[in-house]
Amino acid sequence: MLNDTYKRKIDYLRISVTDRCNLRCIYCMPGYGIAQKEPQDILTFEEIADLVRLAVDMGIDKIKLTGGEPLVRKGLLRLIEFISRIPRLKDLSLTTNGTLLAKHAKALKEAGLQRLNVSMDTLDSKKFHYITEGGRLEDVLEGIDAALEEGFFVKINTVVMRGVNDNEILDFAQFGQEKRIIVRFIELMPMVKSIGCYTDLYSPPYISCGEIKDRLKVVGKLRESEERAGFGSGPAKYYEIEGLSVVIGFINPISCKFCSDCNRLRLTSDGLLMPCLGSSSYLDLKRPLREGKIEDVRELIKEAVFLKPLEHSLVSSSFTQCLMSQVGG
Numbered sequence: 009m010l011n012d013t014y015k016r017k018i019d020y021l022r023i024s025v026t027d028r029c030n031l032r033c034i035y036c037m038p039g040y041g042i043a044q045k046e047p048q049d050i051l052t053f054e055e056i057a058d059l060v061r062l063a064v065d066m067g068i069d070k071i072k073l074t075g076g077e078p079l080v081r082k083g084l085l086r087l088i089e090f091i092s093r094i095p096r097l098k099d100l101s102l103t104t105n106g107t108l109l110a111k112h113a114k115a116l117k118e119a120g121l122q123r124l125n126v127s128m129d130t131l132d133s134k135k136f137h138y139i140t141e142g143g144r145l146e147d148v149l150e151g152i153d154a155a156l157e158e159g160f161f162v163k164i165n166t167v168v169m170r171g172v173n174d175n176e177i178l179d180f181a182q183f184g185q186e187k188r189i190i191v192r193f194i195e196l197m198p199m200v201k202s203i204g205c206y207t208d209l210y211s212p213p214y215i216s217c218g219e220i221k222d223r224l225k226v227v228g229k230l231r232e233s234e235e236r237a238g239f240g241s242g243p244a245k246y247y248e249i250e251g252l253s254v255v256i257g258f259i260n261p262i263s264c265k266f267c268s269d270c271n272r273l274r275l276t277s278d279g280l281l282m283p284c285l286g287s288s289s290y291l292d293l294k295r296p297l298r299e300g301k302i303e304d305v306r307e308l309i310k311e312a313v314f315l316k317p318l319e320h321s322l323v324s325s326s327f328t329q330c331l332m333s334q335v336g337g
């Protein structure tokens with residue numbers, strides 16, 4: 009079992025399988041472009057599989073595959089098939105922008121994927137095109153329907169930005185009710201300059217979960233949901249709204265640090281193990297993985313757990329300059 013210095017149990021690993029993406033969300037990938045990793049620097053599926061086997065042996069029992077956009081990486085199903093068969097793994101999920109989901113939902117289910125998070129920030133096609141710099145909302149909606157038809161447990165992730173999509177908060181709640189899926193609102197984190205949030209955390213696009221809740225109260229009272237089973241292992245808090253039959257999640261990394269419950273490590277696509285989303289320290293697992301030095305990898309995982317800070321530094325000036333597309337969100 010892995011416990012950190014602050015007595016938190018670390019049992020969740022988020023793995024970014026690629027830094028590439030077919031969208032360019034304004035808050036995630038800077039429009040001026042990013043330097044992409046060379047293919048030889050990206051961990052192979054065999055290397056990821058070796059690492060996952062070891063991590064599960066050490067006490068990790070929840071894995072999330074993310075990116076960039078994980079579904080753009082060829083052969084991903086092979087990795088999912090492998091991971092889903094590891095005994096003792098309790099949860100295997102994937103976070104996707106949903107654009108390629110209609111094509112892959114059935115195969116993902118067959119490969120053993122258990123849950124899906126789909127990121128979608130607007131229900132308006134034109135706005136979607138703007139936020140993602142060219143994406144088609146229809147593809148995502150088709151993807152969600154395909155995933156539901158396959159029987160997936162789906163959650164929607166929506167980053168709320170003032171003046172961009174904050175007028176759609178109630179529409180999203182209704183969408184969740186209609187599709188019988190959970191919608192989670194996420195506070196904008198200061199990662200990219202493009203919408204002016206990089207240097208000034210509380211600059212105009214940022215909107216707190218508290219304010220989002222207030223807007224939802226127009227519909228009915230919010231009551232913390234007692235039902236958590238199957239909702240996932242992350243930091244979200246879930247609420248039901250009187251008068252609507254929907255569960256809404258809130259992820260508030262900025263207004264209310266969720267670090268006391270943090271149970272995770274993050275692996276970048278080029279093999280850096282990050283103790284915290286908001287810290288600049290990382291451990292390079294690629295070299296020992298490539299050299300087959302699995303005991304060295306074990307020690308590095310222990311060290312990453314040891315290095316986990318009490319809380320992230322996104323609110324102070326020393327937040328990471330890593331991009332979400334590289335860290336995996």
Ligand code: SAM
Nearest residue numbers: 036075076077104105127165196197199332337
């Ligand atoms: N491409 C996939 C997707 O969009 O779901 C997986 C990777 S993406 C980096 C994972 C999550 O990070 C998405 O839900 C996205 O909205 C979120 N994200 C990216 N940049 C963010 C930011 N600056 N603030 C808050 N959430 C962000």
Ligand code: SF4
Nearest residue numbers: 029031033036076105
């Ligand atoms: Fe791509 Fe996801 Fe980042 Fe949007 S949030 S640019 S879909 S990695």
